[in-house]
Amino acid sequence: MKAVMLAAQAIMLGTREVIVAGGMESMSNAPFLLPRIRSAKYLGDYQLIDSLMKDGLRDPLKNVPMGVFAEMCAEEMGISRGDQDAHAIRSYEKAATAQATGLFKSEIVPVTFTGERKQELTVDSDEECSKFDPDKLENLPPVFKPDGTITAGNASSISDGAAALVLTSTQFAEKHGLQILAYIRGFSDAEQAPEKFPTSPALAIPLALQQAGLHLKDINLFEINEAFSVVDLANQRLLGLSSDDVNIHGGSVSLGHPIGASGARIILSLITGLALKGLNYGVAAICNGGGGASAIVIEREKTYRLYEHEIGHKQ
Template sequence: MKQIQDAYIVAATRTPIGRSHRGFFRNTRPDDLLATALRSALAQVPGLDPQAIEDVVCGCAIPEAQQGLNVARIGAVLAGLPKSVGGITVNRFCASGLSAVQMAADRIRVGEADVMIAAGTESMSMVPMMGNSPSLSPTIFSNPEDLDSYGIAYGMGLTAEKVAQQWKVGRDAQDEFAWRSHMKAIAAMQAGEFSDEITPVEVADRSVDLESAEVSVKTRTVNLDEGARPDTTVEGLAKLKTVFAARGSVTAGNSSQTSDGAGALILVSEAALKRYNLTPLARFVSYASRGVPPHIMGIGPVEAIPAALKSAGLKHQDIDWIELNEAFAAQSLAVINTLGLDAGKVNPMGGAIALGHPLGATGAIRSATVVHALRRKNLKYGMVTMCVGMGQGAAGIFERV
C-alpha cells in the first residue's frame, strides 16, 4: 500500500479577468485563454521536463460550444504541451477550478503521478450561464422541492435573497460589503499586488471600414482585471434596483460580475521537486466539498470550511488569508458571520463583486491568488472557498513552504 505523500505547487498564474460580453476578452476563446495560462505556468519552471506532465485537469462550469469537446485536452494541445500529456475537464460549477486542483493534488498524494497541471477556464461572453440549449428533466417540475435541486434553474439571485432573509443580512450591509470589495481591489492594483499572479494577455481588436471594406486590427496588452470601479460609492450602490425580487435586497451591484478568464497551477511530488531542482511555492493541505439545500446554495462554505479545517488539523483562526468567492454579498456576509471569520482576512484584495467570477475558472484563479499572497505577505496558511450552484460548498487549504 502506497503512503500518502505531499503535493506541492511550483507554478501558479492566471489571466486578467474581463467583463463578459463587452469586456476585453469578449472575442477571445476560452481554450485560447487556457492555453495562455498553461504556457505561462510552464514558463515559470524552466527546469521541469514537459514530458513528465501526467495530465491536465481543467475546471469548466458550462463545458459546451467554444469550451466543449474536452477543453482541457484542447488547451493542452494549443499550449504546445507534449502529445503525451492527457487532459480531462471537470465540472463542479463555481468550484470546478478548485476541484481541479484537488484532483491533481490527489493523483500525486496517492502516488499515481509526480507532475500534474490543474486549471480552469470560462468564457461567459461566448457561453451563457445555462448553456446554449438547457434541458431540465420534465419530472422535476412535478415537485417544487425537486425543482429547487437544480439550483441554477431556481435562480441564483433568488437563492441569495433566501440567504439574506434567513441569515438577516440587510441591504445596507450588502452594499457596504460590495463597496469595500471594489476599494480593496483598486488599492491592490495600485500597489501592484496582482503582478506576481497575472499573466498579461495580448488582445486583438478588429474593426471594419464600411466604405473601403478594409479590416483593421489593433492589438493591446491587458494586465489587470477589468471589473473594479474606482468611482463606486455606497450611495450609488444604494440607488440600484433589486433584480431578483421586488422587495428584495440583492442587486447587480452587490452580486458577482459575469466574466471571462483562466488560471493554471503546476503541482508536483517531493520526488519531482528533487529530480528537477524545483522550488515549491506552497503545499496543498486539504480539501472538502459538502452539499446544502439548493435554495440556499450560498451558505455552502459554512459546511465545507469546517470539514477542510478538520482534515488539515487546523482551526479557522489558523488561516491567515481567505479567498471567499463573492457570488453575492448576502451569502458572503452570511458565511463570515455564521463561522465567525475574521473579516480582515477575507478577500484582502477584493473579491468577485469587483474582480469578476468566470465560473469554472474562479477556483484556479483564486488558488493562484492565495499561493502568491502567502509568499508576498510571509503568511502560513491560506484558504479558497466558495458556494456552488445546486447547493454545494467547497474549500481548499494551502500552506506556504
C-alpha cells in the same frame, strides 16, 4: 477548485507526478441554444435558451436563478441591502488598491490579441475593479425580487477569465529545481439543500481543516468566493471570521466570477496574500451551486515571500 483537488489526489496516489489544473470561462461568449432543432419539427415556434443562465446561473434542481437563493439567505440571516452594499464597496476598494500598487502583477499573465479594428491589444490588468462608481450603488434596482437586497453592484459580474496552477509532488519539484510556493494540506466538499448553497462553504471549511489536522484558529487568511456579497458576509458570520482576514485584495464582486476559473483563482490569490504578509496557513472556499461547496487548506512554503516594494517589477 475541484480540478485542483482531483489533481492533488492523483499525485497523492502516485499515478501522476505533475499536473496543470485550473479552468476558464468566457461568459460573454456563452451561446444561445435552440433545442430540438434536429427533430425536424416544422410547425410551431422554437425557443432560444440562454446557456449562461441554464448551465451557469440557474439551479438545475429547483430551476430558479441562484440569486433567488441568495435573497433567501439574506432574509434568513438578516443581512440588509446596506450590509451588502458596504461589503461591495470594501471589495472594490481593496481590489483597486491592490491593482494600483501592482500587487496583482504576480498573478496576472498579460494576454495579447487582435482587436476588432485589427490593432494589437494587451490586457495586463483586471478591468472590473476600475469600473466601480460607489455613488450609483444605492440607486441600483434589486434583480431577483421587487423588494430584494441583491443588485448588479453587490453581486459578481459577468466575466471572462482563466486560471491555472502547477501541482507536483515535493520530490518532483526538488528533482527539477522548481520553486515551491505552497503545499496543499487538506480539502473537502460539503452539501446541503440547493437553496442553502450560500452557506455551504461554512460546512466545507471545517471538514477540510479536520483533514489537515488544523483548527480555525490556526488559519491566517481566508478566500471565500464572492458570488454575491451576501455569501461572503454569511460565511464570515457563521464561522466567526474577521473581515480583515477574508479576501484581502478583493473578491469576485470586484474582480468578476468567470465560473470555471474562480476556484483556481482564489487559491492563487490566497497564496499571494500569504506570501505578501509572511503568514503560514490559508483556506479557500467556493460554493458550487446545487447546494455544494469545496474548501482547500494551503500552507505557504517558508522560503516563498513577496514584497510590495518589489512585486510591481515582477511578471
